[in-house]
Amino acid sequence: MNIALINSEYPQEDGSQGGIASFTYTLATALTDLGCKVHVLIRKGTVPQNLSPAVEVHHFEFRSAKGIKQFVEKKFQNGAVTWEKGHSRHIRQILLTIHKQEKLNVVQIPEYGGLAYSLKPPLPFKIIVRFSMPSKLIDMINGKTTSNKRANFYRFESKAIKNASAFISPTKALQRWLHKHMNIADIRFSVIKSPIDTRDFGDKRSYKSKTLKKILYVGRLEQRKGAGIIARYITDILKIDPKITITFAGEVEKLFISKVKQTIAKNLGYKECSRVLFLGAVNHQEISELYKKSGILIVPSLMDNCPNTLLEGMASGLPIVCSDAEGIKEFINHGSNGLVFPLKNPQLLTTMISHIINNPRLASALGKSALQYISKNHEIMCTGKEFLSLYKSVSN
Structure with missing residues (x-):
């Protein structure tokens, strides 16, 4: 199979990485060892750690909307949503380019940041969202007050994940929360544990x-x-x-x-x-x-x-x-x-x-x-x- 995995984390000056990056790179290595062709998409400036040399790395960055959409985004949308939409556009472009060169079967992307927003069907490959921790849930547990801008970002993340054909959660606890708060049907869910090398x-x-x-x-x-x-x-x-x-x-x-x-x-x-x-x-x-x-x-x-x-x-x-x-x-x-x-x-x-x-x-x-x-x-x-x-x- 030809698979693309997206790491949504931002690059760190000290070279450190979080859980999403660690998971993505470990899974990429496992899939490569199983005979798959694997592409990993990371934000521009990110240096992947502990990644198999057989994995092909692509960098994505902000891409502005064109025409009237650019005007609407600048005029009416908050900065965080516009920023992630721009990155999502570039992800779509990269994936379509990969597919033209070598047929792409599946793309797995985190829910975090709403990067699946531009991956609207129909596409020549399937989209799977693997959940880590939605922004809404993080803020709830941290006791943060929700501003109108932040609530708008929650809606953006929620809308983005609806482009997926299937969903993955590493725990049953998160699956239950998503079913209750984001109305995701259990039938579209798979609980798969995280790989550890x-x-x-x-x-x-x-x-x-x-x-x-x-x-x-x-x-x-x-x-x-x-x-x-x-x-x-x-x-x-x-x-x-x-x-x-x-x-x-x-x-x-x-x-x-x-x-x-x-x-x-x-x-x-x-x-x-x-x-x-x-x-x-x-x-x-x-x-x-x-x-x-x-x-x-x-x-x-x-x-x-x-x-x-x-x-x-x-x-x-x-x-x-x-x-x-x-x-x-x-x-x-x-x-x-x-x-x-x-x-x-x-x-x-x-x-x-x-x-x-x-x-x-x-x-x-x-x-x-x-x-x-x-x-x-x-x-x-x-x-x-x-x-x-x-x-x-x-x-x-």
Whole structure:
């Protein structure tokens, strides 16, 4: 098959990438290994990481509308909608060019950003939307007030996904939300787990007490990711043992860093602030090394569809402490491949971290079970075959 995958993420100056990019590049590699011709479309300026050299890369950028449409967009539409429409136009042009040169069967595109807007049927290939986390849902969980412009962007995203022939969700939780709030019929949905290349993460690791005291958080730190829980209990976590360190790898607002340091200084003294490290955004290779050197991964999200951080941590054999948020609990079985604290009792995050640090055998059992789960349910070639099976079904 000839397949095109779109990565909707914007390029980062530091070369880091988020979950959509990681998923796209991993799937592209799997499909290539399965004998498919794969094209990956990325925004101009993006440098893909960990991508098979057999994958053909295309860059898209803003393209202005022509004639009266250009006037209407400038006069009546908000900037975000106009901007993404321009990128969507170029995506359509690139895909049609690819199809002329070599018949294209299927295009998979994220819902995020409404980039499927210009892919209106009829087209000579099928469109599949793979959901990550709609903007409306992200804003709801983060408690953001919806302005008229933002509501207009929600409608734009919602309209764009209607161009698809089929939909994919990595979790049943997100499928239920989409069915309820976006009226997408279950019959058009497939739930397919995200592929994880365990070769990037599955080295031998130490479960000694010294290593377990190195706690890691990976990802953008915001309300929906549990920023409030961490800020509230970070002092209690550090009190468990004077040698505990907590590393944050990902985008963090300066206000949050200041708030955390003030809390630590007030309760434990200013010197203890050095036990909390904020690395900012890190690239794929750096994240892999962090997983290997750390002892516990915390994922205190309020709601998370399918966090790559969680799956990569499990693939690294890390003992996981996470919340019972929708989405996450589809991957973690409490006491088997991780420890789960209820969002109704977030103080148990501290208790569970302490329990793992003081029980290296438990840490080893949880970590090894987590790796086994990933190897069984998210192995790159097995999940790649699931995606390919769906593509063939939709294409036919």
